[in-house]
Amino acid sequence: MVFDQIDREILSLLARDGRLTFRELGDAVHLSANAVSERFRRLQAGGVIRHIRATLSPSALGRDLHAQIEVKMAAGTSAQEFENALRHLPQVVSATLMTGSFDYVVRVACSDREDLMGLTETLRRHAGVSETYTRVILHEVELVNAV
Numbered sequence: 001m002v003f004d005q006i007d008r009e010i011l012s013l014l015a016r017d018g019r020l021t022f023r024e025l026g027d028a029v030h031l032s033a034n035a036v037s038e039r040f041r042r043l044q045a046g047g048v049i050r051h052i053r054a055t056l057s058p059s060a061l062g063r064d065l066h067a068q069i070e071v072k073m074a075a076g077t078s079a080q081e082f083e084n085a086l087r088h089l090p091q092v093v094s095a096t097l098m099t100g101s102f103d104y105v106v107r108v109a110c111s112d113r114e115d116l117m118g119l120t121e122t123l124r125r126h127a128g129v130s131e132t133y134t135r136v137i138l139h140e141v142e143l144v145n146a147v
Contacts (some may be wrong), residue, residue, distance in 0.1 A: 001046040007039055011048065016142045018052040027116065058109030063091065065110045066137040069120065070102035077128025079103075085127035091119050102133065 003011075003052040008031045013020055022033040022040065029036065045051045058066065073082060079097060086092045086106065106123075110116040116134070123129040 001043075001048060003043065003048065007043060007048075010036060010039060011043065012144075014049070014052070017084050047125075058093065061109075063109035063115075065107050065112055065116055066093075066140065067116055068135050068137065069106045069108060069123070070116065070135075071106055071123065071129050072101070073103045073132040074128045081145065082128055084103040089119065091115065091129075100121035102131075120124040 006029050010025055013025055013028055020028075020051060022036045025031075025040075026033045026036040031039075040049065058064075073079075073084075082104065082111060086095050091108045091110050093109050094105045095104050097103065098105055108116070108119060110119060116136075120132055123132060
């Protein structure tokens with residue numbers, strides 16, 4: 001799909017704040033709300049814009065301990081089985097299938113160390129995991145560079 005600099009500006013603005021109205025977007029890129037609406041629908045139909053959703057703050061929900069858990073799958077556990085097991089664990093923020101020594105990197109937000117330890121044990125016992133390597137995240141910078 002071909003898109004121009006105005007499309008890129010619209011995408012960048014929406015990546016920072018998905019609640020912007022077409023009028024607000026139009027004011028920012030010097031177009032009418034109708035013109036922005038047409039561009040939005042084209043970008044959405046073309047698969048560039050997949051979702052507009054709320055991003056929840058784990059810390060505001062009492063999950064202040066953030067970590068990455070590298071996971072090595074047990075023999076016989078499929079990626080689909082593992083990913084389905086993760087969907088039932090509220091601490092899991094995301095999971096990325098990787099190359100290298102470990103199969104997945106799982107991003108988690110836990111309430112405290114005990115919660116993190118319990119989650120790690122759950123992964124080993126019920127999610128087909130043979131080995132984990134956990135690192136606590138001390139600081140994270142969220143960069144929104146959409147295009």
